[in-house]
Amino acid sequence: MSATLPELCIRFVLEELSNDTRSKHTCILINRHWCMASIHEIWKHPLYYCQELEQKDRYIQFIDTYIKCLSPQIRESLGLESNTKTTFDYTTFSQWICPNGLRSCVKLWLDEKIKQEPDKYSNLLKTENKTIFMIGKALCEHLIINSKKLIGVQLNQNEINIFELPQAEKVLSKVTHFITRFSCEPSRIGKLPNVLSLATEISKNIQVLNITCFNVEKENDISIRKLSQLIRNQKRLKEFTLTYWNPGFMNLWTSVLQQYNTLTTIILETIIFNESNPFLLHELGIFKNLQVLTIENCKNFIFSIKKIDISNSFRKLKKFTVVMSQPFPRYFIMVILQQSNENLRKVEVIDMDIKEDVLPYCIKNFTRLLNFSCSINIENFNLLLSLLKVSPNLETLYINELEDYLIEEDEDLILFDFLCSLGENFPKSLYYFTFDLDWEFNNDSFSKFLKICKEKGINFKTLIFAQSGFFNDLYLYELLKFYGDRKLDELVLHDMNNFSKECLKEVKKQVGIVKFAKGYPEKFNLSINFEEDN
Template sequence: MNLPHLCLENICLNLAQDSKTLHSCVLVNKQWSISTVPILWRDPFRHCKILRKPNKLVPLLNTYLSFLPSTTQKLLDITSIIGQRPTIFNYPVYLRSISVVLIHGSVEYWIDSRFGADSASLQRITSICQVLCEYFLCNSSGIDYLDLEYANWFDIFKLNGAITSLSSIKSVVIDDQRNFPDQFEKLSSVMKNAQYLRLSLRYRKNDTVCKNIVNLLQTQKFLKKVSLFSHVSDFFQDIWDTLASSQLLHKSLTSIEFHEATFDNSALLQLSRFYNLKHLKLYRCRNFIGEIQEINDSLIFQNLSQLIIYKIGMNPRILEFLLKRSNRSLNVLEFHDHVLNFHETVLWCTNFCQNLSRFVASIQVNQISDIILLFKECKKLDYFHIYDAKLLIEDEEEPWVEYRPPELELFQANELLKELGSCIPMTMRTIKIWMNWLITIEDIEEFISNCVNFGLNMKVLEFRHCKGFGNAHKEVIRNYLMNTVTNHFDYHFDL
């Protein structure tokens, strides 16, 4: 299959997060390989982590280390271990992402695998990691992403090629560097076109560090996304006040995320200054329970399309205000482990946010009937996920071995399923119910029959923690899959 290089490049860019498919593209033919390899090798360390295949790190490190000069290989005492340098592609030139902690961990795994755990001293790991980072900086065509979080082994800005290569970075992840507090000052002089900044405040307030962070923020003109992770409240407020008072960022910022932050009473007023804000995420934040400050501008929050709330208490009037102002621009609304009045929230959604496409919320058994109203009024829903308020969604996504879900209140779901089957929006593709619903085989047969009759084209139907499921329920869905061309159901049952 021969396609123009630009077409192949666009295909590969759209598959940038799917390393498995990219590997398959490499094997099609030489033309596909030439177009795919630069995309696949932009961030191979992260791909190994996502795929959870640390064994892939050994050949990856062998490849990169083979590019080092022979004198450097001898100095690191690795000459007899690595193989011959690849001759087809110059892999280091394609690297666009440097995560020091990820590279450091990969080197440690490589040394353990090739030399044994006794050889994996911190000094040796750090030496090889530093040499690799310096080689990447000098030979990459440009670094877009830099992750310095937990990177306390060496100062990357003192490596050869750092200033030139890092001048083009678009995304930075960093903490308040206890070992290298002046890195923010160096970033300010180098980084001029960053679009994403993730900052973790882990240590107690330091006036010099705080001043350098403030200066870094004030020099950025094109930031679109900021994530602030706060573990020290007195430090966070200084940084947030700087962001909120920056005239440059009022226009450019479209995405703001807060993790474990404690605000003063002016949080909503400060957020209202970012008039192009589209994405707002609040995780374990405090002090959103006060009264609403006076905000007269009717255009404030009108572009907000995503509101995601994790584990915080919020004044219901603040939530109503956000939903009312964002109105039909709001597409994504998620409440994770958040205590809310589900009935009130559904009423606000149906009155103001009828263009919702994604809805996630914890719910109590006595609130379930409100689902019907949401389905009838929000006709563009594509993804719907509710779970019992007693569950912790984080534990459900990746449960540890000892995790035991709490005993959930039983709900007879037969009447609800009958009504749901006739009012699910035609756009719906995913429904996840994580509750203790009692569903008989007749209930599931009737529900699926209604889905077929109304021409629904769902992709995922998931019941978790439900009682009464057995092999017969699974067989109904299997038969449905076998006899339906346009529909595909993925299912999950806890028996």
């Protein structure tokens, strides 16, 4: 029956397996019907799946397949074998073009070919960088011409300028996702400014823009000016993410402010704003359609309700996240909660003590939360329990520990049953629980907690105990009693070395995905810098 499911049903199955790359690969083997649907899914962003598996061989296999998709004439002109071909032209399924990622994979592939067949490929060694560049460029050109569903571009420094390739204007004018990650160091910036110049003229329908930048030294850096122009040129920018910015932010932000009618998501991460010219939080009030706001590990803010009318601001906000160990205007958080409480479904206030404001307000006013994250200690633990009691629809809970808070010896008794107290107050709707504290509990307490949750009908999908370094085989076998037999989609633990091979084998058999915060065998990370040929 499952072998002949309608394509829409298969698509739903593959969506459920979105975090399980290995299971997706297994779907290819069911029959031709499943194979075609799975191939579309896996090859829409193959670099992403290779990254998930973190295996060097996967990158080499992927690029070998892509190279075989090139025409025999192109391969022959590049000095490559031209008598092999693939079952499909896999590039037609691709939704992303990542020039630097392709180029890095080509280098891995070529190095491996030279090592395995030196007589055949050693002639390419003398001009290796040029060969890598030419193969990478040929692949990019093939993708642009043949991909039927291209939606995204990912750019780094030292790029192949994909915007000057044949048919680039026609195809890349339609991309809706644009990611760029680069360093502004003169020795590393490469051709990116030239690439961005063409991008500003061609790509004007970007809806999702993600910028990560390092080492900005000048306020008027040329790459920042190009990015500012790129932002201004967009017709319907919806999501904007900025990470690791220093000088030049205000030039960029001025362009972002011009998108006040269309932006629905703003994410600012790891930015040290200028101390003499801090970030004006009240300017966020002009984005009337804002639905998602995240401010994480940034520094230097000002907030004033006198500077702008915010009576109609933040009304549509559904997700609000602040992760902040630095001083932050708490009044801004309360204004957000007050303005948006009818629609807000996700609240995350992490690394801040919220026992006197955020928690009491949420307990009193929020009964429809789906996702809540906070930092706790013994003093606000009971407030968290109170929030759980009034959140019957809560699906996701994340808790970590306030920094610099030490548990006193006389608090040990209080802590003894804290895990069971959580279980007793969990709503039945809870699916995802992250316990990111190093508070220790014994196996009996863990067993009681699991029993309470199971008897309440809580069907966990993800459990994360990444800080619980005291876990051993006994804890995992106890977990399998209640949530084994493939009930859990994902389990995250502290250290792989804490468990026996037999135990891990059994857990991996009964749980969808098992991850560890440490103790993994060394994984392969695709990160290759290129020196240009003279």
